[in-house]
Amino acid sequence: MKTLKYICLAVCSLLLTISCSDAFLDRPTLGSLDKDTWLNTEDAGSKMLSMCYTPMLAGNEYQGFKYEFFDCITDDMHKGGSDAADKIRITDIARGNPLTSALLLERVWNHRFQVAISRCNVLLENVTLETPLIQSGGAYVSKEEKARWIAEAHFLRAYYYFDLMMIFANVPIVEKPLNAIDKSSITRAPMSEVYSFIMKDLEIALAESNIPSAKNLPVSELGRVTREAIHAFRARVALFNKDYELTIADCKKVIDSGAYELVPNYEDLFNSVEKGYKSKECIFMTYNSYNPPYSKGSPSLIFFVGRGPTGGWGGEVPTYDLLNEYEAKDPRKVHTILSHGDIFLKKDGNQEIHDYTGYDNYTKLQSRKHYVDHFRRPDAGLQKTDWSFYNIRYADVLLMYAEALIESKGNQQEAIDVLNKIRERAFLTTSPVDNYAVYREFNIKDPVTKAEFEANYKIKQGDDLRKAVRHERRIELAAEGQRFYDLIRWNIFVDKIKQFASTPEGVASEKGMYISDKTWPYPIPQSEIDKVGGALLQNDNYK
Structure with missing residues (x-):
């Protein structure tokens, strides 16, 4: 009787199957959505x-x-x-x-x-x-x-x-x-x-x-496009096309918005989320964070950190040509370029001594802007950190503004003042040493004084302003994908x-x-x- 019961059930099921309407057969595959259905979710x-x-x-x-x-x-x-x-x-x-x-x-x-x-x-x-x-x-x-x-x-x-x-x-x-x-x-x-x-x-x-303007952007929306980001990027595109008038106008919109300012210490831009990534210098940024399962950190940082003890794959090796571009007492070199033998402290109290030998590293240098010290790393390592990069920052806008003024024969004194604003930050308010390191070869023992800056480092009328702005762009934005x-x-x-x-x-x-x-x-x-x-x-x- 039990066998017959199963046969009857099978036959009934078959009859139900062959008598089903076309509408039943035309149903979408389970687990899939067409466009209109998805748009209504x-x-x-x-x-x-x-x-x-x-x-x-x-x-x-x-x-x-x-x-x-x-x-x-x-x-x-x-x-x-x-x-x-x-x-x-x-x-x-x-x-x-x-x-x-x-x-x-x-x-x-x-x-x-x-x-x-x-x-x-x-x-x-x-x-x-x-x-x-x-x-x-x-x-x-x-x-x-x-x-x-x-x-x-x-x-x-x-x-x-x-x-x-x-x-x-x-x-x-x-x-x-x-x-x-x-x-x-x-x-x-x-x-x-x-x-x-x-x-x-x-x-x-x-x-x-x-x-919205950046001044009205909630903290929860950091990273989204603002009016100033659009103006800043349009200035970049216009400058590529040598439209200096539009570049000046767009940069002025950003400057006059009052939403941005230079971070006093250049070092903070690349070593702090609060003082750098979320600062008033950041105009448009791709934010990485390690917060599983929602975000997996930075997938590419490991590409650009030195090999060996530092655990990276050794890319983004600064050239001697770039190194030689720096003025002797420019602290931006400290915060842009690492050298073989630099030392950082690890969480366990031991030292990490950077060894740039044994791989394709001609200059024995690495990018400091891509290095995350151990106290900013979770235990997961280099790929799972909060390291992020700037798409556009305020210093770039100031440099574009100065360049457009210079190239268009506009207000040259204003261009000089803008360039000196960048240089004053670099020489007078940026740390002359790497505050996250035990030892850095490029640390500056005798930093520039205010009087020394005024006499020897400040750009003045009569200087080659095109040469000056091109130097500043190379040094200020080095290792940021702008060269x-x-x-x-x-x-x-x-x-x-x-x-x-x-x-x-x-x-x-x-x-x-x-x-x-x-x-x-x-x-x-x-x-x-x-x-x-x-x-x-x-x-x-x-x-």
Whole structure:
């Protein structure tokens, strides 16, 4: 009887199955959501916005790339690594004639287009002021909040596009999600059109009244775009295009906002969350924190810390060329460059003696800005720390402002005053020693006095102001991923790297051995040209 019962149940089940309606068969796969259903879930909109920011948290593709490309192919940094073959992806670019299959170029192209820009396009395609989005708790998201999200997405898309423009110059303009366009129609736009597209996105963002000033930004929203961040970044883009009038105007907006000031001690910028990352000098930053399971810390810091006892992988090695740029008593050298033999205290009371031998480190130097002392590290180690990096800080805005005044033949005394404001912070209020170290070779025993600064270090009328501002940018922003931007827009990249290539460290690193006027803009990855069926053409200098 029990067997018969099971047979009857099986037959009934079969009959029920074959008599089911088409509607039952057409139900979505369990565990999946279509777009419209997902948009009606709680916090769908805020999640889309978060996904526009999170590409900046990527290790190799964003944080690592920022330094491997924008610093390490210049005269500021060597690639470092275990040996000459390690990080060969950097050497391929740094030599000056990269293949169209170069890994670093493929990495940035794929990440910016397929991840970063694509996510911004998804939000812009799906969120309007009328889109009914639900926030946590069930209430509808206000039109004002949606307007702010849309403006942020425009800013972030422009921010990601600028990386591509700096590297490739001529790139496709993609305004729709990649799955919504015919890929065979993707073509290369000239740099002038890419620049206009970036500026249009920034104008849209600035036109939105719901983007707050930094003065009104809650602490809980640190890292989100503000009006001043948009102005500061637009100044950066405009300066790249030599639009000095717009650069001056945008920098003035930031300066006059009253939201920002220089941190008195340059050392604090890179060693303190409260005094640095959350200070009034920070305009736009990618914040890393170690707070599992919500955040995993900095994925890329370990790339740029010395090998051996310090536990890193030995990248971002300062060059002698950069070291020699520093004036003898400039404390910024102390807080930017570590040397072999420097000593830091460990939590257990033992000493960590830095040993930069036994790997590809020509100068026996490392970046201090990428080193986190043991008392800021959880037990998990280098990758799981609060180390973060500045996308834009106030000193950069002041330097852009001074440069634009100098290049446009504007108020030269005002430019001098701004430069001296930066230098006064460096020489007079910055610690001459590393307060986190037991021993530092570059500590300054006899710091500059006020009288000495006035006599020997203060910039004055009659000085070469172009030379002065370029020196300040190199020293102030060293190891922050800005050197390539400066060399390219000053039209001296090829000449500078050729000079570097003739030095012993240039010969040893092979940097610049093939560089020429045809090096930049860099080649579009051939794999991407192949994917779209040939409609996307290679940059002329790599055909």
